[in-house]
Amino acid sequence: MLVTSALISGLGLGSMYGLLALGFYITYSVSNTVNFSQGSSMMLGAVFAYAFTVTMGWPLALAVVASLALCAAYGIVVEWVAIRPFARRGSNAWLMATVAIGIVADNLVLFTFGKEPRGFPMPGLLSGSIKVFGVGVSPLQIAIPIAGLAMAGLLHAFSRRTRLGKALLAVVQNRDAASLMGINVGFAISAAFAVSTVFAGAAGILIAPLFNVHSDMGTLFGLKAFAVAILGGITSAWGVMIAGLLFGVIEALVTALLGSSYTQIVTFSLVIVALAIRPNGLFGRAEVKKV
Amino acid sequence: MIADKIPFAARRSFLALSAALGLALALPAQAADTIKIGLVTALSGQSARAGEAITRGLTIAIDELNAGGGVLGRKFELVRRDDEATPAKGVIAARELIFKEKVAVLFGGLDTPVSMAIVPIVNAEKMPFMGPWAAGTGVTHNKGNPNFVFRVSAVDEIVDKAILQYAQKTFNAKKPGMILINNPWGESNEKGLTAALAAKGMKAVGIEKFENNDVDVVPQLTRLKEAGADSLFMVGNVGPSSQVVKSLDRMGWKVPIVSHWGPAGGRFTELAGPSAKNVHFIQTYSFFGKQTPKGDKMLTMLKAKYPDIKGPGDVTPAVGVANAYDAMHLAAMAIQKAGSTDGDAIRQGFYKIDAYDGLIKKYVKPFSPGNHDAINENDYVWTHFVDNQILPVAMK
Amino acid sequence: MSTRLKPLPTAAVAACLIGAAVFASLANGYYVFIIATMALTAIVGIGLNVLVGLTGQVSFGHVGFYAIGAYTVAILTTAAKLPFALALLLAALFSGLVGALLALPALRVRGPYLAMITIAFGFIVENITVEWRSLTGGQNGIMGIPSPVAFGEDFGERGVALLAIGLVAVLLYAFWHLSASNWGKAMRGVKDSELAAESIGLNPVAVKTLAFALSAFCAGIAGGLFAPLSGFVTPSTFTFSQSLLFVLVVVIGGAGTVTGPLVGAAVVVLLPEVLSGLAEYRLLFFGALLLLVLWIAPEGIVGETSRLLRRKRPGRFANTDAADSLQLTPAAPLPVTVIDLAIAFGGINAVSAASFGAEPGKITSLIGPNGAGKTTVLNMLGGFYQPDAGAIRLGEREIAGKPAYVIARAGVARTYQTSQLFGSMSVRDNLAIARCKGRLGTKLDDADAAAEQLAAFVGYRGDLTRRTADLPHVDRRLIEIARALATRPGVLMLDEPAAGLSGEDKQQLAQLLRRIADKGITLILVEHDMSLVMGISDHVVVIDAGVCIAAGLPREVQQDPAVKRAYLGEDAGRPTAHRAEGAATGGNLFEVAGLHAGYGAEPVLKGIDLRVRQNEMVAVLGANGAGKSSLMRALAGLHRPVQGGINLAGKDLQGLPAHKVVALGVVLVPEGRQVFPELSVSDNIRLGAFLRRDAQEQDIEAMFERFPKLRDRRHQRAGLLSGGEQQMLAVARGLMSRPRLLLLDEPSLGLAPAVINDLFAVLDRLRGEKVTILLVDQMAGLALALADRAYVIESGTIVASGTAAEIAADGALHRAYLGTQADTAH
Structure with a gap:
């Protein structure tokens, strides 16, 4: 029972990490940069959705769409403000710049949304608790990994089936050749950041009913998701998603079996050990050394 | 290209920033002959709301006092600093307020470690320090001789004893488990609860910790359940506490929860759902239910001053507002008694306060050289949520 | 980095610190x-x-x-x-x-x-x-x-x-x-x-x-x-x-600067204090100001300031006579013997069974077409790749598979195709650190003198205190050789040292290489400039497709038919049906005038003029490093900025990025194919029509008609195709956008002869269909066989132009490719 419940908790959280980490994967593949404030993007998704559904009383579906659209806009702003001015000059300062924009975003939300954590109402369909292998879980906990995998699948389909998706894939694989196809690489990078923040925002909305909505809700998530992205090997989409599930399950298992005192020590130590053994992550490909 | 426009945008935001900065820096300079009251607390991040509650309590009290002409013919002025919940920042902020702003009394915030880090400074610099929140026992029971630290708030050690006593009396608890937030507050209560249990020859069946941002506390709770816990002692702020309640709901484990005052810090029923009512927690004050005239007046003033307050449910965390309000009045009385803003005189002024008819209670000789805590075990009320209201639990 | 403290900054820092100390002794507790x-x-x-x-x-x-x-x-x-x-x-x-x-x-x-x-x-x-x-x-x-x-x-x-x-x-x-x-x-x-x-x-x-x-x-x-x-x-x-x-x-102060952390610490600690009155809004403003500081000074405050203030200091120059006293003769001669060396990447044999020897005091050249595996051999010799099989002997010592730094300490030095100088360090420091040969504790007090000697020896006349990143191309090459020599090597390996050098510079390089060999050093040279190779080599080893196909004296190798085939292709001057029709007519479609482009301070294109008429096929020929690919990248918009005019039917392309150039109808099929390896063949083709809204399945079908082999593999990942198929795919992808001008960069690179023939047959058919093409290819013979006209480019300038026949008959081309007048075509 201990293990079963830990597995279910772990898979739910793990798919959240995976979704956020996919955002890291997308921007890193396209532009070799990441948004270190990915946690803030997640928080924005939840905050927007709360504002639209609870404060303004919109229907859930509309609120979700609108929130994700705003998240996409935020991603584009991050790319314009914190990535492009630096990447263009070959400077690494985008790293600190994304941290800075995260601080700004968190604090703007603190002063507009409010300082109190708010509860996101559980949609009626998913309320209550069901038994799985004798363990009580919220239907949402089952829905989250499914939605997470569905989002990952959607990303896969988007990149394979749509014009924009294929353009992104082309940029990932060969930036120069992509521009020779007439693909605007700068636009593709902006789009990648938009997709990345949409994923984070979706994670935020998905988890909101199980969690509390507040300006600080994404910080630790963002960091763990970065660990997951790196652990999976930031160059492999499925690797990142699997690493997310793995990380979530290990976290829950360590908590359940050894006790919560050891959770962070053990998980972060495992990250170091894993990277020492596989320097490009569990599922990443080695970069070819060219001379 | 949009990127090309950035320098312009940058310039414009720079102008806006400098203007805002200039304004902010110019403000403290205006009122010269005021008595400055310093406040070092978390104003940003997770605990921003708590910091705001203290601010509101102090502001209402100061407005009241200033409307009555202040003390010693001078008005009060509140100077606040954000400690970002870290001791290192808190120490710098305290030093700034003591040495640069030259405040007369320094108020602390909600984090015990920050207060603990400030205590040696205030004792060395003879700066009266008032704690309206941080409940760590060591804050007032420090090595300072003389001791400049006073408090109008709960004391963890006493709260912990009360929690055990209440759990035994109300729920007949024999095998309690602890579920504690993984921060200094949680740890301080772990010590206090363990000591309280030991005093009665008992031991917790399990002690589990959870993080501020934990979504799912089921693994920890399952461990406690497997260990055979018949009741839970919970310490955590409102958000994390609600995660515990929701996790219990999912597990379908109905177990009595006796809690520190965390759940009162916000919209606990909204966050935790219907099971929120099962949590019994300790309070120093509640704005719900029948109020004293003082309480009614306070609520009216709060509504007038802060448009977001529409009813008692919006005064959160109530303890922060109430404690800070009473503490400010007590501090003003101490300054009055001292006849000056000299630190040591104010310290002695606290001892000279005979009585103060406050919001939380009627204080009689609240402080003495042997007792720097104005609130004691008789002042706690056990409460729970009924709908959105914090109401006292009908004692059995 | 000077070895003495600079008085002004030192005084400023000292004043700051003393000031801080005095203030700290007097100020209040805050x-x-x-x-x-x-x-x-x-x-x-x-x-x-x-x-x-x-x-x-x-x-x-x-x-x-x-x-x-x-x-x-x-x-x-x-x-x-x-x-x-x-x-x-x-x-x-x-x-x-x-x-x-x-x-x-x-x-x-x-x-x-x-x-x-x-x-x-x-x-x-x-x-x-x-x-x-x-x-x-x-x-x-x-x-x-x-x-x-x-x-x-x-x-x-x-x-x-x-x-x-x-x-x-x-x-x-x-x-x-x-x-x-x-x-x-x-x-x-x-x-x-x-x-x-x-x-x-x-x-x-x-x-x-x-x-x-x-x-x-x-x-x-x-x-x-x-x-x-x-x-x-x-x-x-x-x-x-x-x-x-x-x-x-560190970032705000300026990474790598001495005083950066001081400034950074001041900002990071003081800024929050200045903002403390903002109470809860402090973090918000801190984040915003941080962003602002990063925008203004992404390389840090000290870094940016010193960049602005960097004054022209009197440099230090090498004395030309200093070279005479330079000791370079290795302690013991180090012959190199390579036996059956082999390595594979991802299942493809890059080098299989390479065997050769290199003698002390002799220049041994490894030559072969692009992609033949020459650099791979050097990398195995230098320890950057671990060979899968075979032996490398340095004198009597087996070194195959040892780490690079161990091999270097054993006496093997090298230079790189793209120079790998320590760009942020001065010439002198580059040389000084190499002299330690890994023993960093040793104090070498004659650093200046030694640097002067080395610089003089290789013929560098410039400032020794200059950052090597700022050096012109020629000097970078020279300093890289000097740095290799500074380790006092027994073996020196040079990877294309002449690439991008002018004729005169090449002459001096040749003399330098001879002088180095004369010191008793075993010199191994990989080079494309055949006149240089043939002029100075004692021994030439020819590698093609990872195998040594010939070895011997330069004269012997030049006559070897296998070598000729590998280099020129066989069919120079083969008449084609289409050209016989005299198809190329029509007005000027594409004109380039005075095109200049470069990387940093280093010009690569120095005033290129060329034009392409409607329906014409024009070839640009030249040796490796002459600037052909840079030209193609500049024309396609991949390389920006460029100076000069690029004009397509009255539209100026000079300032446009690649995706806009494509939209106007100039499409490049890039060097090395560059298909999207993870995408299917048909997706690759579809991407070619990215900008066309009217693209239909029948367009793709038309491509499969043209390239039947691709049809069979339409659902496969492009990365799994053979080189020839990838090239076909790249051409098909380029054609999908219906270009007004198709640029082809080295389409035959690394392909087997039979595949090359297929490819050129395709190109032949394209010109029959009146597609306007500008072609760059190493296979001069084949290119000339197809093209209507040709330009020969050397060191970034056009040195000859004319009809294909005129160019084929011109000696300049052969000189550029094989270093001799030997007529291989007829």
């Missing part, structure tokens, strides 16, 4: 604390600067070391009652040791992976301080840490502040000294080019480990001072965000 905090932050910053600035690594976990220092002092002075000075020393040493240990996993990874390891480290330390309660006091930490007592005096916070300021001075000096020392140069070297560092005998692992340990040591000192300054340590003081602030200190 300012003392602020000054002390700034000093501590600066100490961490100076240490982190060793890691970030000198070595190019990054750490987001330095708060871990800071915490280790603080807790060690706290525990030792409270529980163990040790005196503060001893506790501080132990804390710093312990922190340094942990730093060296963390380096072990951290060195295997780079970029974001390294960032993650350090982040994880910081979290682990934070959690250990929470959980190890008996030692650390748990969440509530350790309070009441005594302030240091020395000579019976209580230091107090003022004392700690003064001590910290003193340590800042000491550490700044130490940083400056390290930065100028061999170790510092080695760190910069590893940062600029780990490859090159290894090839001069530096062990990057040792260098980076030291950097980690030193920076951890500094953070430990700062933490050790923090404990008594504040009187407490708690886990919440040492959080991840503090690590970010430490990195910020």
Whole structure:
């Protein structure tokens, strides 16, 4: 029972990490940069959705769409403000710049949304608790990994089936050749950041009913998701998603079996050990050394 | 290209920033002959709301006092600093307020470690320090001789004893488990609860910790359940506490929860759902239910001053507002008694306060050289949520 | 980096520190604390600067070391009652040791992976301080840490502040000294080019480990001072965000600059204090201002300022006579014997069974078409690739599979195709660090004289104090050779040293190579310029498709039919049906006038003029490194900015990026195919029509008609296709956009002869269909067989132009390709 419940908790959280980490994967593949404030993007998704559904009383579906659209806009702003001015000059300062924009975003939300954590109402369909292998879980906990995998699948389909998706894939694989196809690489990078923040925002909305909505809700998530992205090997989409599930399950298992005192020590130590053994992550490909 | 426009945008935001900065820096300079009251607390991040509650309590009290002409013919002025919940920042902020702003009394915030880090400074610099929140026992029971630290708030050690006593009396608890937030507050209560249990020859069946941002506390709770816990002692702020309640709901484990005052810090029923009512927690004050005239007046003033307050449910965390309000009045009385803003005189002024008819209670000789805590075990009320209201639990 | 302290900055820093010290002795408790905090932050910053600035690594976990220092002092002075000075020393040493240990996993990874390891480290330390309660006091930490007592005096916070300021001075000096020392140069070297560092005998692992340990040591000192300054340590003081602030200190100040951390610490500590009146809005403004500072000075305040203030200093120039006294003769001659060397990448044999020998005092050249595996052989000799099979003997010693720095120390030096100088270091420092040959402890006091001699020997006449990144191309080549020679090698391997050099420069290079060989060094040369190779080589080894196909004297090799085939293709001058029709007519479609382009300071295209008429096929020919591919990239918009005119039917393309050039109808099929390897064949083709809204399935079908082999593989991943199929795919992809002008860059590169014939048949058909084409190809014979007209390009300028027949008959072309007048075509 201990293990079963830990597995279910772990898979739910793990798919959240995976979704956020996919955002890291997308921007890193396209532009070799990441948004270190990915946690803030997640928080924005939840905050927007709360504002639209609870404060303004919109229907859930509309609120979700609108929130994700705003998240996409935020991603584009991050790319314009914190990535492009630096990447263009070959400077690494985008790293600190994304941290800075995260601080700004968190604090703007603190002063507009409010300082109190708010509860996101559980949609009626998913309320209550069901038994799985004798363990009580919220239907949402089952829905989250499914939605997470569905989002990952959607990303896969988007990149394979749509014009924009294929353009992104082309940029990932060969930036120069992509521009020779007439693909605007700068636009593709902006789009990648938009997709990345949409994923984070979706994670935020998905988890909101199980969690509390507040300006600080994404910080630790963002960091763990970065660990997951790196652990999976930031160059492999499925690797990142699997690493997310793995990380979530290990976290829950360590908590359940050894006790919560050891959770962070053990998980972060495992990250170091894993990277020492596989320097490009569990599922990443080695970069070819060219001379 | 949009990127090309950035320098312009940058310039414009720079102008806006400098203007805002200039304004902010110019403000403290205006009122010269005021008595400055310093406040070092978390104003940003997770605990921003708590910091705001203290601010509101102090502001209402100061407005009241200033409307009555202040003390010693001078008005009060509140100077606040954000400690970002870290001791290192808190120490710098305290030093700034003591040495640069030259405040007369320094108020602390909600984090015990920050207060603990400030205590040696205030004792060395003879700066009266008032704690309206941080409940760590060591804050007032420090090595300072003389001791400049006073408090109008709960004391963890006493709260912990009360929690055990209440759990035994109300729920007949024999095998309690602890579920504690993984921060200094949680740890301080772990010590206090363990000591309280030991005093009665008992031991917790399990002690589990959870993080501020934990979504799912089921693994920890399952461990406690497997260990055979018949009741839970919970310490955590409102958000994390609600995660515990929701996790219990999912597990379908109905177990009595006796809690520190965390759940009162916000919209606990909204966050935790219907099971929120099962949590019994300790309070120093509640704005719900029948109020004293003082309480009614306070609520009216709060509504007038802060448009977001529409009813008692919006005064959160109530303890922060109430404690800070009473503490400010007590501090003003101490300054009055001292006849000056000299630190040591104010310290002695606290001892000279005979009585103060406050919001939380009627204080009689609240402080003495042997007792720097104005609130004691008789002042706690056990409460729970009924709908959105914090109401006292009908004692059995 | 000068070896003497510069008086003005030194005085400024000294004045700042003395000022701070005086202020700290007089000011009130708040300012003392602020000054002390700034000093501590600066100490961490100076240490982190060793890691970030000198070595190019990054750490987001330095708060871990800071915490280790603080807790060690706290525990030792409270529980163990040790005196503060001893506790501080132990804390710093312990922190340094942990730093060296963390380096072990951290060195295997780079970029974001390294960032993650350090982040994880910081979290682990934070959690250990929470959980190890008996030692650390748990969440509530350790309070009441005594302030240091020395000579019976209580230091107090003022004392700690003064001590910290003193340590800042000491550490700044130490940083400056390290930065100028061999170790510092080695760190910069590893940062600029780990490859090159290894090839001069530096062990990057040792260098980076030291950097980690030193920076951890500094953070430990700062933490050790923090404990008594504040009187407490708690886990919440040492959080991840503090690590970010430490990195910020270095970034804002300017990574790698001596005084950067000082400025960075001032900003990071003072800015929040200035903003403190904003109370809850402080963090918001801090974040916004941070963004602003980064926008204004992305390379840091000191970095940007010194860039603006960099004055023209009197340089130091080599004395031409200095070369005479240079000792270069190796201690013992080192012949190289290669036996059956083989390596495969991803199942494809890059080199199979390469065998040859190279004698001391002789020049042995490895030649062969592009992609033949020459550089791969050099990489195995130098230790950058581990051969799958075979032996490499250096004299009697077997070196196959040894690490690069070991091979370098054994006497093998090399240069690279794209020069791998330590770009941020001066010419002199590049040479000085190479002279150590990995023994960084050795003090070489005649550095200036030795640098002068080496520079004079290779014929560098420029300033020895100049940053090598700013050198012109020719000088970069020369200095790279000089650096290789500085290690006193027995074997010198040069990878395309003549690429991009003008005719005159090549002459001098040839003489230099001869002089080097005459010193008794075994010289191995990989080079495309055949006149150079044939002129100076004692022995020529020809490699094609990873196999040695011929070896011998230059004369013998030139006559070898297999070699001719490999180089020129066989069919130069073969008449084609379409040209016979005289198809190429029509007005000018595409005109290029006075096109200049370059990389940094180095011009690659120096005024190219050419034009392409409607329906015409024009070839651009020239040796490797002549600028052909740069020209194609410039025309297609991949290389920007360029000067001069590029005009397509009246539209100016000069300022347009690639995707807009494509939209106007100029499409490049790039060198090396560059298909999208993970996408299917049909997706690759579809992407070719990305900008066309009217593209239909029948367009794709038409491509399959044209390239039937692709139809069979339409659902396969393009990366799995053979080279020839990939080339067909690339052409098909290019055609999908219905270009007005198709640019083809080296379509025959690395293809088997039969495949090349197929390809040219396709191209032949295209010109029959009146597609306008501008073609660059090494296979001059084939290109000329197809083209209507041709241009010959050398060193970035057009040296000949005319009809295909005229060019085929012109000697200039053959000289450019094979270095002789030998007529291979007829």
